Amino acid sequence: xxxxxxxxxxxxxxxxxxxxxxxxxxxxxxxxxxxxxxxxxxxxxxxxxxxxxxxxxxxxxxxxxxxxxxxxxxxxxxxxxxxxxxxxxxxxxxxxxxxxxxxxxxxxxxxxxxxxxxxx
Amino acid sequence: xxxxxxxxxxxxxxxxxxxxxxxxxxxxxxxxxxxxxxxxxxxxxxxxxxxxxxxxxxxxxxxxxxxxxxxxxxxxxxxxxxxxxxxxxxxxxxxxxxxxxxxxxxxxxx
Numbered sequence: 001x002x003x004x005x006x007x008x009x010x011x012x013x014x015x016x017x018x019x020x021x022x023x024x025x026x027x028x029x030x031x032x033x034x035x036x037x038x039x040x041x042x043x044x045x046x047x048x049x050x051x052x053x054x055x056x057x058x059x060x061x062x063x064x065x066x067x068x069x070x071x072x073x074x075x076x077x078x079x080x081x082x083x084x085x086x087x088x089x090x091x092x093x094x095x096x097x098x099x100x101x102x103x104x105x106x107x108x109x110x111x112x113x114x115x116x117x118x119x120x
Numbered sequence: 121x122x123x124x125x126x127x128x129x130x131x132x133x134x135x136x137x138x139x140x141x142x143x144x145x146x147x148x149x150x151x152x153x154x155x156x157x158x159x160x161x162x163x164x165x166x167x168x169x170x171x172x173x174x175x176x177x178x179x180x181x182x183x184x185x186x187x188x189x190x191x192x193x194x195x196x197x198x199x200x201x202x203x204x205x206x207x208x209x210x211x212x213x214x215x216x217x218x219x220x221x222x223x224x225x226x227x228x229x230x
Contacts (some may be wrong), residue, residue: 059217105213106156106171
């Protein structure tokens with residue numbers, strides 16, 4: 001069965017950096033586009049980043065462009081999100097999500113999320 | 121900046137029907153936006169309900185259906201049950217590898 005397990009969250013000071021990981025299993029990771037989605041405490045979902053199956057196309061929400069970088073290692077079945085210059089408003093649960101594929105432009109499986117808290 | 125709109129909240133009686141909508145601050149939602157819907161209960165990860173407008177995800181009960189109603193995407197729950205009390209989010213594909221979520225609708229079943 002498909003499993004997505006995020007890790008790397010924690011408490012970081014404003015201006016700091018953090019790298020999140022998402023370990024994937026149960027499907028051919030190298031064949032699917034992947035996403036990061038976040039949810040601030042008590043708020044709604046916000047799409048953050050997209051990476052194509054081969055890593056050759058990446059897109060970001062305006063709110064994180066130039067600050068976050070999404071990458072993947074298909075040999076390790078792992079998705080990453082490098083977050084720099086963190087601000088309190090980046091505090092959120094970060095979910096990785098598998099793209100449905102087949103041109104559906106949607107998400108099918110989600111991880112349980114990892115909490116990032118930006119605070120001094 | 122494109123804003124995806126959803127009703128903040130809805131209340132439905134057990135066994136009743138409720139239709140949630142997903143619109144755009146400017147323009148109409150069509151199938152070209154590949155609308156999809158997600159259900160989330162507090163403390164849990166989202167669950168995929170509907171994708172490409174009206175395709176139910178595996179294991180989703182058929183009381184959930186998706187459509188385009190007028191100029192919006194819609195999620196209808198027919199015969200609501202207590203376990204349907206959740207937050208519901210739509211997301212639209214804007215093209216160019218960009219997605220935008222709506223603000224979510226909190227559905228209460230009582």
